[in-house]
Amino acid sequence: MSRIDDLIRRHCPNGVEYRALAEVTTRSSHIKWAEAGIAERRYIDLSSVDRVTRRITEPMPISAGNAPSRAQQIVREGDVIFATTRPTQMRWAVIPRELDAQIASTGFCVLRPDQGRVLTNFLAHLLGAERFRRYVEREQVPGNYPSIPDRLVRQFRIPVPPIEVQREIVRVLDLFQSLEAELEAELE
Numbered sequence: 001m002s003r004i005d006d007l008i009r010r011h012c013p014n015g016v017e018y019r020a021l022a023e024v025t026t027r028s029s030h031i032k033w034a035e036a037g038i039a040e041r042r043y044i045d046l047s048s049v050d051r052v053t054r055r056i057t058e059p060m061p062i063s064a065g066n067a068p069s070r071a072q073q074i075v076r077e078g079d080v081i082f083a084t085t086r087p088t089q090m091r092w093a094v095i096p097r098e099l100d101a102q103i104a105s106t107g108f109c110v111l112r113p114d115q116g117r118v119l120t121n122f123l124a125h126l127l128g129a130e131r132f133r134r135y136v137e138r139e140q141v142p143g144n145y146p147s148i149p150d151r152l153v154r155q156f157r158i159p160v161p162p163i164e165v166q167r168e169i170v171r172v173l174d175l176f177q178s179l180e181a182e183l184e185a186e187l188e
Contacts, residue, residue, distance in 0.1 A: 003168055016161045021111060022154035024118040028073045028110035031103060033064040043071050044104040046083050049093045054128070056093050059102065073104040078120040081108040082127055087136045087148045092127045094120055109153040118158070122166040125173050126158050 031041075042059035045068070050057050062071055075081065077100040083091035085107045095102075104110060113120050126132060135156055140148045161169075 016159045016165075018157040019117075019160045020154060021123075021156050021158060024114050024158070024160060025111040025123070025154070026114065028075055028079065028104070028112060030072045031074050033067055036064045039063065041067075042099060042102040043067070044075065044081070044099065044102065044108070045070070046085060046091060046105060046107050049081070049083065049091045051089055051091050054093050054124075056096070056099060059099065062103065067103070068105075070105045070107060071103045072106050073108065073110050075102055075104045075110055076100055076112060078113065078115075080111045080113065080120060080123050080127060082111065082153060083107055084109050084150060084153065085145055085147050087140050087146065088133065090128070090133055090136075092124070094124050109150040111153075116163075118160060119163060119166045119170060121170045121174070123158070125170065132156060 040061050040063045043062040044056055044059045048056050048059050062068070075095045077095055077097045079095040081093055081095065081104055083089065095104075111123060113123050136148055136153075139152045140146045
C-alpha cells in the first residue's frame with residue numbers, strides 16, 4: 001500500500017469529498033484604470049502562457065494609457081489561471097511571486113485557492129489532468145474561437161482530500177514531472 005493510500009485511509013475513512021472549484025477558490029478583483037495612476041504593470045495575455053512548460057513568459061508592460069480592454073484582472077501569487085479561449089489547448093499556469101498584483105486578461109479564469117481547503121499546486125495538477133481536459137472539451141462553446149465560460153470552469157468538481165494528503169500527492173506528482181523532464185532531456 002502506498003503512502004497516499006495510507007493517508008487517505010487514515011484521513012478520509014468515508015472517502016474523499018468532491019467540491020466545485022467555486023467552493024474552494026475565490027475570484028480575482030478588477031483594476032480600476034481610472035484610479036491606477038501612472039504606475040506600470042505587467043500584463044499576462046493568452047500568448048504569455050507557455051502550453052508546454054506552464055510558465056508565464058514575457059508579460060508585456062502596460063499602464064492606464066495603453067492597457068488593452070481585456071487587461072482587467074488583478075492576479076496574486078499562487079493564483080491559477082486557465083485560458084477560457086481555445087480551452088482545449090490547456091493553457092494554464094500558476095502566478096509566481098514576481099507577478100503578484102499584476103494584470104491578467106479577461107480571457108483567463110482566475111482561480112484563487114482557499115489555502116485552508118486546497119493547495120495551489122494540487123489545483124494546478126488537477127487542471128493538467130485528463131479528466132479536466134475532457135470536461136473542457138465537452139463544455140466548450142464551439143466556433144472560430146471556441147471558449148468556455150468562467151462559470152462552467154468553476155462548476156468543475158474536484159476531489160478535496162485533507163491538506164496533508166494533497167501535499168503528498170503534489171510531492172509525488174512533482175517528483176514524477178521532474179523525472180519525466182530528466183528523461184526527455186536525456187533522450188534529446
